[in-house]
Amino acid sequence: MKHNHPVAVVTGGAGALGAAIGRRFAENGDTIVLLDIDSEGLDSTVAAITADTGRPVIGRVVDIADPTAVAAAVGAIDDEFGRLDRLVNNAAVNHRAALSDIEDELWDRSMAVNLRGPMALCRAALPIWTRTGVGHVVNIGSRTWQSGGPSAYVASKAGVVGLTRSLALELGRLGITCNAVAPSMVVTPFTRGERTDTEFDRFVERHTSLSPLGRLATADDVVDAVEFLASAKARFVTGEVLHVCGGAQLAAAP
Structure with missing residues (x-):
């Protein structure tokens, strides 16, 4: 390996959850690579994490729906570091259109980002993992894969569960684990999205009522689960879906 520190790659790294995951890995001493399509958000996130942690953080503008761009990004990581210890597939889009209104283009975009993207990243990382035999993959799913919801988003997140299980079997032969974290709603x-203040307040209230613990998930709740599954403490855990829902995974859609 060309690099002495673990390398962690987080997609959707400019978003709130992706940035929180990247920050935790940086605090733990990893070298961080954040991938996102939002160049301005990526620049500000990289600057903030670097300033706060003192760890090297790299931001790369990548459309996760573009397999060629994904392969190029992973190839650059291999050239620079020679390793990829943690891969968190967090990037997602959610088109909330009803079945009667969903357009084919939006459906296809959801599948390309939410489902094909994680596959493409793992496929591109195969040469690294074959050589090093070291790696943890964590796919960010959603409790909606059980409860239902917007069809494109839920179908893609259900697909992430199937992909996770399949990758666990295939990558396990290389010594790589693959698991999913399925959170409930985090603000x-x-x-x-596009909700008004009133609509969002009602949305939050409905989701809060689903949990027997009486609250929503926080970003830290999700990050703690990701950190565990991407660590040596979970070295014999693979193919699992860890619900971070405070019991809300037991309820129907609100």
Whole structure:
């Protein structure tokens, strides 16, 4: 390996959850590579994590839906570091259109980012993992794969569960683990979307009521689960879906 520190790659790294995951890995001493399509958000996130942790953080503008761009990004990581210890597939889009309104283009975009993207990243990383035999993959799913919801988003997140299990079998032969974290709602700009203040307040209230613990998930709740599954403490855990929902995974859609 060309690099002495673990290398962690987080997609959707400019978003609230991706940035929180990247920050935790940086605090633990990893070298961080954040991938996102949002160049301005990426620049500000990289600057903030670097300033706060003193760890090297690299931001690369990549459309996760573009397999060629994904392969180039992973190739650059291999050239520079020669390793990829943790891969967190967090990037996602959520088109909330009803079945009667969903357009083919939006459906295809959801599948390309949410489902094909994680596959493409793992496929591109195969040469690294074959050589090093070291790696943890964590795919960010959603409790909605059980409860239902917007069809494109839920179908893609259900697909992430199947992909996780398949990758666990195939990558396990190389010594690589693959698991999924399925959170309930976390208050972020992503979950707020285009909702008005009133609509979002009602949305938060409905989701809060689903948990027997009486609250929503926080970013730290999700990050703690990701950190565990991407660590040596989970070295014999693979193919699992860890719900970070406070019991909300037991409820139907609100």
